[in-house]
Amino acid sequence: MTAIHHFQTVKNIIHGPGSLEQLGDKLYLLDTPLKQVVLVTQNAMHRLGVTDKIKAQFARRGIAVHMIDNVEIEPTLENIERVFREDVAPFAPDALIAVGGGSVLDAAKLFAVMLTNDTPLKELLGIDKVSNPGKPMVLVPTTSGTGSEVTPNAIVTLPDEELKIGVVSRHLLPTLVILDPLLTLSLPKAITAATGMDAFTHSLESFISTKANPLSDTFALESMRLIAGSIVEAYQQPDSVRARGDMLLGSMYGGLALTGAGTAAVHALAYPLGGKFHVTHGVANAMLLPHVMAFNLDSCAARLKRAACVCGVALESDSDEVAAGKLIEQIHTWTAILNIPQNLREFNVAEEHLAEMAVAASKVTRLMANNPKVLSLDDIQQLYRRLLP
Ligand SMILES: NC(=O)c1ccc[n+]([C@@H]2O[C@H](COP(=O)([O-])OP(=O)(O)OC[C@H]3O[C@@H](n4cnc5c(N)ncnc54)[C@H](O)[C@@H]3O)[C@@H](O)[C@H]2O)c1
Ligand SMILES: [Fe+2]
Known part of the structure; x- marks a missing residue:
């Protein structure tokens, strides 16, 4: 090993069924006196009684809670700015608690640094533009997806530019993460x-990234093993705490992997689908994943084989190409079992949009640079075209 790698992550992670009940007892980890906090969450958590339980934990400790549940799904920059101006800043919280999917976690991460940086959000977009550390945060994911609870990223939609874009800063890492699989039992099938x-x-993208390294590989491989062994069960038996727990851990490890190595062309090609056609983030990635991996195959077959073996779909005795092919086949099988759409026409995408989408995707250079194979505009269009059968 010759290269030097730097891996930075969160200070505290608590994992296990029922762990949200420990929130109140673990608040000392924030190392700051708490008089008032903002709780960022979403309607689904009210229905499940989760927000009442959290409020009770704060009330017992004499801490005032201001609750916010008007962050949009995959929020726009404008939505984040408005909620911040109207609901977060006037309350001047000592800390933020976020309980929700990636949309809610990303919003809370942005609010935390907006409270301590007198800079318009637009100027924080990009890498390392945040000067000051934010307010302390506790992040509690309720989807097993983004891994946002452990990443230094927060994504916003820019509708005018029909694109999604990230704020990337070490100041977006929370102090405490609570992974309670019981919160994910209620996830609807399509969202699971x-x-x-x-x-x-x-x-998988972190594992084949040009920035992959021994630290990110460890998390990527374990993440893929856990997810391959639980995604179908979590979908078919939503109450399986074992499958939900493995998915939540696998998703958090995925966040650690991408923190170390970055995602690549799948995510870059997904951004215009989200920004312009409102294909949700997970669906866009799932649709693109097998096609982009087939494109990448000749540049990273040995890595795809390792991923296939860890997922239990190929044998050590298989050639790299055969094993990589089995992994791509398995991804197609998952998307069929999980009823993930396969046709972009369902989202009103047509042939005439592809050239513009390809230009938009090619501009996501932060992610494209991580792909093991360079994509021309024509390559990108061809990949989108596979989803217009
Ligand atoms: N910060 C990062 O590192 C990172 C990484 C990947 C994606 N993202 C971003 O995260 C966002 C997507 O987040 P997501 O995929 O977690 O979905 P989401 O937060 O948008 O939530 C999707 C839906 O699931 C519902 N939901 C969430 N948890 C639930 C539960 N336990 N029970 C019932 N319903 C529940 C929500 O109310 C919402 O309707 C996108 O904006 C994406 O760009 C961020
Ligand atoms: Fe993602």
């Missing part, structure tokens, strides 16, 4: 499927 495939995509 799409977010689970997003998590798998994080790990």
Whole structure:
């Protein structure tokens, strides 16, 4: 090993069924006196009684809670700015608690640094533009997908530019992460499927990334093993705490993998689908994943074989190409079992949109640079075209 790698992550991770009940007792880990906090969450958590339980934990400790549940799904920059201005800033919280999917976690991460940086959000977009550490955060994911709870990224949609774009900063890492699989039992099937495939995509893309390294590989491989062994069960038996627990851990490991190595062309090609055609993040990635991996195959067959073996779909005795082919076949099988759409026409994408989408995807250079094979505009169009049968 000759290269030097730097891996930075969160300070505290608590994992296990029922672990949300420990939130109140673990608040000392934030190392700051708490008089008032903002709880960022979503409607589904009210229905499940989760927000009441959290509020009770704070009330017992004399901490005021201001609850926010108006962050959009896959929020726009404008939505984040408005919620911040109207609901977060006036309350001046000492800390933020986020309980929800990637949309909610990303919003809370942005609010935390917007409270301590007097800079318009637009100027924080990009890599390392955040000057000051944010307010302390506790992040509690309720989807097994983005891994946002452990990544230094937060993604916003820019509708005018029909694109999604990230803020990337070490200041977006929370102080405490709570992984409670019981919170994910209520995930609807379609969201279990799409977010689970997003998590798998994080790990596979990190594993074949040009920035892959021994640290990211460890998390990527374990993530793929866990997800391959649980995604179908989580979908077919939503109450399986074993499958839900493995998915949540696998998704968190996926976040660690992508923190170390980055995602690549699948995520870059997914952004215009989300920004312009409102294909949800997980669905866009799941649709693109097998096609982009087939394109990449000749540049990373040995790595795809290792991924196939860890997922239990290929044998050590298989050639690299055969094993890689089996992995791609398995991804197609998963997307069929999980009922993930396969045709972009369902989202009103037509041939005439492809050239513009290819230009938009090619501009996501932060991610394209991680892909093991360079994609021309024509290659990108061909890949989108596979989804217009
Ligand atoms: N920060 C990162 O590192 C990172 C990585 C990948 C994706 N993202 C971003 O995260 C967002 C997507 O997040 P997501 O895929 O987790 O979905 P999401 O947060 O958009 O949630 C999807 C839906 O699931 C519902 N939901 C969530 N948890 C539930 C539960 N336990 N029970 C019932 N319903 C529940 C939500 O209310 C919502 O309707 C996108 O904006 C994407 O770009 C961020
Ligand atoms: Fe993703």
